[in-house]
Amino acid sequence: MNNNICVVIPAYEAEATIGSVICGVKQYIDTVVAVNDGSRDGTFTAAANAGAIVLQHVKNAGKGRALQTGFKYALEHGFDAVITMDADKQHDPDEIPKFLDCYRKGDADIIIGSRMHEKEHIPRYRYIPNQVGVACISWAAGTHFSDTQSGYRLYRRSVLSALHIKAKGFHAETEILIKASKKGFTVISIPIRPIYFPPGQAMSHYRTVIDTYLICITFLKSFFWR
Numbered sequence: 183m184n185n186n187i188c189v190v191i192p193a194y195e196a197e198a199t200i201g202s203v204i205c206g207v208k209q210y211i212d213t214v215v216a217v218n219d220g221s222r223d224g225t226f227t228a229a230a231n232a233g234a235i236v237l238q239h240v241k242n243a244g245k246g247r248a249l250q251t252g253f254k255y256a257l258e259h260g261f262d263a264v265i266t267m268d269a270d271k272q273h274d275p276d277e278i279p280k281f282l283d284c285y286r287k288g289d290a291d292i293i294i295g296s297r298m299h300e301k302e303h304i305p306r307y308r309y310i311p312n313q314v315g316v317a318c319i320s321w322a323a324g325t326h327f328s329d330t331q332s333g334y335r336l337y338r339r340s341v342l343s344a345l346h347i348k349a350k351g352f353h354a355e356t357e358i359l360i361k362a363s364k365k366g367f368t369v370i371s372i373p374i375r376p377i378y379f380p381p382g383q384a385m386s387h388y389r390t391v392i393d394t395y396l397i398c399i400t401f402l403k404s405f406f407w408r
Contacts, residue, residue: 188213190252192245196269197224202323204232206275217248246354253342267338272377273334281336291341291367295334297376323363328371
């Protein structure tokens with residue numbers, strides 16, 4: 183078991199899915215930190231029953247804040263790296279060994295699980311905005327990314343210690359990529375299987391208009407970062 187790495191899962195209204203995600207993760211990683219971001223359903227109980235350490239936000243604060251809470255726990259408890267995953271089953275726990283193999287090679291500070299190698303399985307309404315984001319965020323960061331919106335990532339402790347992240351929502355992951363690249367951290371991608379649900383069955387809390395707007399604002403602000 184990989185005792186120096188933990189998995190952080192931000193969770194909001196994820197009672198139906200988070201238990202199976204955690205059980206899948208614990209085949210490879212012993213410590214799972216679920217951040218219950220103000221859910222009103224049984225997310226807390228489902229995560230705890232599945233064996234996770236559950237951290238609680240009384241009110242919904244956003245994915246970025248949930249990630250920061252999980253990162254803070256990992257740093258305070260001496261973990262060397264953190265894998266982040268979503269609670270809605272869009273990230274397959276059986277991909278974790280790929281991240282671990284890449285991590286052990288020591289060539290990357292951030293490892294992104296990229297879905298772009300199987301772009302034919304990605305819905306067009308998701309693929310086109312993703313590619314626009316890839317182009318803009320890669321330009322701002324000064325390095326090429328193949329998938330900037332994937333939340334399935336591994337971060338070394340050195341990255342989490344060096345960055346001060348301000349974004350509260352989904353745009354926090356954009357902020358992390360750009361700031362880390364500007365500080366000279368190495369970001370690489372590994373292929374993962376894209377998982378998308380049919381229209382009407384998606385469980386993501388990504389708000390297409392608002393969160394895309396916030397990502398764009400983060401991109402514009404990044405030109406003033408050093």
